[in-house]
Amino acid sequence: MPQPDGLLYSKEHEWLKVEGDVGIVGITDYAQNSLGDIVYVELPQVGKTIKQFGSIGVVESVKAVSDLYTPVGGEVLEVNKALESDPALVNRDAFGEGWLYKVKLVDAAEREALLDPGAYDALVAEGTH
Amino acid sequence: MYSPHTDSDIEAMLATIGAPSLEELVRVPDAVAIAGPLDIPPAVPEMELFAKIARYAERNEAVNYTSFLGAGAYRHYCPPVVMSLAMRGEFLTAYTPYQAEVSQGYLQAIYEWQTYVCLLTGLDIANASVYDGATALAEGAIMAVNATGRRAILVSQAVHPNYRAVLRTYARGLELDVEELPVGPDGATDFSNLDVRLADERFAAVVVQSPNFFGSVDAPGEAVRASAAATGTVLIGVVAEAMSLGVLATPASWGAEIAVGEGQSFGNPVAYGGPYVGFIAATKAHMRRIPGRLVGRSVDNRGNEAFTLTLQAREQHIRREKATSNICTNQAHCALVATIYLAAVGATGLRRAAVLNLERTNELAERVVAIDGFARAFAAPVFNEVAIRVPAGLKAANVLAELQRHAILGGVDLGRWYPELADCILMNATEMTTHADIDRLCVALRGVAGVARSEAAHV
Numbered sequence: 001m002p003q004p005d006g007l008l009y010s011k012e013h014e015w016l017k018v019e020g021d022v023g024i025v026g027i028t029d030y031a032q033n034s035l036g037d038i039v040y041v042e043l044p045q046v047g048k049t050i051k052q053f054g055s056i057g058v059v060e061s062v063k064a065v066s067d068l069y070t071p072v073g074g075e076v077l078e079v080n081k082a083l084e085s086d087p088a089l090v091n092r093d094a095f096g097e098g099w100l101y102k103v104k105l106v107d108a109a110e111r112e113a114l115l116d117p118g119a120y121d122a123l124v125a126e127g128t129h
Numbered sequence: 130m131y132s133p134h135t136d137s138d139i140e141a142m143l144a145t146i147g148a149p150s151l152e153e154l155v156r157v158p159d160a161v162a163i164a165g166p167l168d169i170p171p172a173v174p175e176m177e178l179f180a181k182i183a184r185y186a187e188r189n190e191a192v193n194y195t196s197f198l199g200a201g202a203y204r205h206y207c208p209p210v211v212m213s214l215a216m217r218g219e220f221l222t223a224y225t226p227y228q229a230e231v232s233q234g235y236l237q238a239i240y241e242w243q244t245y246v247c248l249l250t251g252l253d254i255a256n257a258s259v260y261d262g263a264t265a266l267a268e269g270a271i272m273a274v275n276a277t278g279r280r281a282i283l284v285s286q287a288v289h290p291n292y293r294a295v296l297r298t299y300a301r302g303l304e305l306d307v308e309e310l311p312v313g314p315d316g317a318t319d320f321s322n323l324d325v326r327l328a329d330e331r332f333a334a335v336v337v338q339s340p341n342f343f344g345s346v347d348a349p350g351e352a353v354r355a356s357a358a359a360t361g362t363v364l365i366g367v368v369a370e371a372m373s374l375g376v377l378a379t380p381a382s383w384g385a386e387i388a389v390g391e392g393q394s395f396g397n398p399v400a401y402g403g404p405y406v407g408f409i410a411a412t413k414a415h416m417r418r419i420p421g422r423l424v425g426r427s428v429d430n431r432g433n434e435a436f437t438l439t440l441q442a443r444e445q446h447i448r449r450e451k452a453t454s455n456i457c458t459n460q461a462h463c464a465l466v467a468t469i470y471l472a473a474v475g476a477t478g479l480r481r482a483a484v485l486n487l488e489r490t491n492e493l494a495e496r497v498v499a500i501d502g503f504a505r506a507f508a509a510p511v512f513n514e515v516a517i518r519v520p521a522g523l524k525a526a527n528v529l530a531e532l533q534r535h536a537i538l539g540g541v542d543l544g545r546w547y548p549e550l551a552d553c554i555l556m557n558a559t560e561m562t563t564h565a566d567i568d569r570l571c572v573a574l575r576g577v578a579g580v581a582r583s584e585a586a587h588v
Contacts, residue, residue, distance in 0.1 A: 065448050
């Protein structure tokens with residue numbers, strides 16, 4: 001399945017959608033599919049400043065707990081509250097309703113370290129994990 | 130076969146540390162190695178050996194002493210049914226079964242233990258147990274650190290000194306600050322300055338023990354609970370004597386989000402320092418931070434009730450260095466003993482046993498302070514331990530030594546941990562303590578006090 005356009009991707013299988021000076025972050029469909037049924041998502045605290053590629057939370061599936069590495073740095077503006085009661089939203093709609101958190105973007109240059117849909121597609125096709 | 134390292138792994142590690150071979154690495158230098166055979170007496174027939182060991186055992190005369198020792202390890206009556214069931218071969222295994230779900234009976238027992246811990250603490254969720262109460266406190270503190278992202282713990286000086294020592298050991302490795310709250314003149318924690326201490330929101334947790342190390346009921350009041358809540362500080366309640374939960378309010382009722390403690394009192398005998406059975410319980414909000422094993426109840430593929438290890442994804446065999454804790458072990462058999470004990474005595478029996486502890490301790494305190502020169506060190510109400518101040522001019526250590534000459538273990542010298550209390554003895558009475566025991570103690574104490582008075586008169 002081709003990756004949605006208009007998003008940027010990290011090698012750790014997170015996506016970033018830029019809307020003005022706000023970045024919306026989630027994990028990719030490939031990532032949710034690899035993890036299996038997601039039972040819990042631990043997100044950073046609102047107001048906290050996070051650094052690009054830092055470990056900022058975890059996604060817990062029935063078989064593993066995986067770290068979340070943020071594709072972009074900045075202040076956390078909002079987290080997806082719906083995931084508290086329904087973490088499987090990430091499985092059902094990884095690129096939409098299953099978004100994780102929003103960040104106030106500080107450094108546009110950070111995005112140069114991310115992949116475009118084509119490059120991420122290639123990464124997934126390689127099976128690199 | 131279990132092969133932790135390949136030959137090339139081992140070679141790489143040896144090369145890194147500059148050791149030529151595994152044999153060389155572990156070779157004992159000739160200077161300290163024992164040359165020749167070990168100095169062990171020749172083998173004897175089994176019958177002779179038993180007789181010999183029985184003679185050695187007879188030298189342990191302290192087992193026949195009258196004991197008022199407590200301070201974290203308590204003598205309680207254990208109905209014979211407990212060991213009859215717990216010692217069945219099906220329950221005796223060298224280690225936690227690796228295919229845990231094969232052992233449905235054990236998992237059910239642990240699930241019942243967790244349920245009892247929840248009932249006794251008033252909290253939502255409990256784990257399968259950890260080594261002991263001190264470990265439970267350290268693990269509880271780590272839960273609070275992970276929950277808050279803060280790196281300091283505020284602990285009352287009335288928390289068991291050994292528990293605080295283990296907490297500090299953990300804290301050193303994790304680079305956490307441990308600070309202490311003083312004890313007030315009534316023998317309970319002095320919370321008067323708590324608001325100020327918590328104000329900068331630096332502490333992950335405030336740790337209080339009730340009954341505290343001096344035996345005093347030390348459950349914090351509404352103001353403490355409010356200060357903790359207002360500053361986002363987790364209140365951790367320590368219960369070093371689980372029997373007290375038979376009569377005292379639950380830690381949850383006095384605001385503890387995490388309760389930790391020691392369950393040895395339930396059926397587990399006191400024996401040279403262990404084994405013990407630590408428990409951890411918490412509110413549901415802390416569920417994913419509880420360390421160690423947790424047993425859950427589920428249904429199998431035929432729809433039958435089944436028990437299973439749950440929330441394992443956070444344990445170290447899966448999550449390695451990022452695990453919630455390095456504890457995977459639980460004290461399964463000790464927890465089983467405690468579970469059978471609780472099932473055998475039931476809620477009513479537990480309450481009755483706890484009330485007996487309370488009555489015997491009150492009797493002990495009243496009888497001892499009736500002796501000239503002896504007094505309660507603190508006014509706060511107690512459960513089954515009481516701090517007694519010895520007559521002026523005497524030290525607790527001298528009084529205890531004198532009592533030992535009368536085959537009485539009179540209690541614990543509080544000066545060991547609190548130099549300012551070197552004239553205080555921590556005395557414990559349980560349902561095992563008889564009126565005759567208290568009589569003997571009082572006779573001996575009168576002697577000690579009389580000698581002290583006559584010596585003072587000669588000076």
